[in-house]
Amino acid sequence: MFSKACEYGIRASMYIALQSLEGKRVSLKEIAEEIDSPVAFTAKILQQLSRNKIVDSVKGSAGGFQIEKEQIKKIKLSEIVYAIDGDNVYVGCGLGLKKCNANKPCPVHDKFVAIRDNLKNMLESASLQEMTEGLEVGTTYLKR
């Protein structure tokens, strides 16, 4: 569904959001530990997220990553996915034709579009804030 990079990116954003809500800034090392991801690869992804203004990075000693509380409410999963995987989730054809195109549809087009729209709505409505709620009360997890 999503690339590994994107999965790590989402999990990392969720963890940063969770800690930012408590006023804590977190280091790359801590993030990678808490979401069970490879450190250096996660660094690359966080750079992307930082460039895309999804997370704030602070250099230097006592630096790390954080997300402003206002942003945590506003940022939707769709923005994270877009920053890392681009728009292929939205424009891709289920059977791999160049782009999904209703004028020359593949045989699964109608059914696939329904599923994709479903996914799209989910991603566009789910905020980081919403995602952290289960983490706070311990009903959802970022690693096992």
Added chain:
Amino acid sequence: MFSKACEYGIRASMYIALQSLEGKRVSLKEIAEEIDSPVAFTAKILQQLSRNKIVDSVKGSAGGFQIEKEQIKKIKLSEIVYAIDGDNVYVGCGLGLKKCNANKPCPVHDKFVAIRDNLKNMLESASLQEMTEGLEVGTTYLKR
């Protein structure tokens, strides 16, 4: 969503089904041309489909691939996907945790499961037969 191999596999199966309904057996070369896929790679995928009894292959001159008419009615897209991509569509977690697990769910679990079930139902209900109907009348396409 699906691997390239799987996309080619689905498109190839659809083309073979389309021709089989007219009593025609088709060669690898023709298939690859008609679905716009790399010949040798498509050969590998057809081998897999053949081993999984999704298509019949006939060796030798005038050989090629075909699917029995009875089978065209019965075979669902889910079987093709399973033969090539395995069950990761069904058991995978949206955020990349080892396996989707309702007992220790990731933050998107509930929403993701809904989408996945949607996809699953689609794949399990769509038969090759149904897929060929649009191709026959020219309202759907396997390449552009």
Added chain:
DNA sequence: AGAAATTCGGATAAATTTATCCTGTTTATG
């Protein structure tokens, strides 16, 4: 029987994704 058309399967190569390493820069702190 011989030639041609075709799939099968193993080996290999190219491309992409995932992951690591290392050096440089920034910044808090003592």
Added chain:
DNA sequence: CATAAACAGGATAAATTTATCCGAATTTCT
């Protein structure tokens, strides 16, 4: 000001997926 902690970014490596090549086996047709 020196040091240590931390991110940034380029180069590189490993793993996986995608793709190609080629010889062998099978079958039809002349």
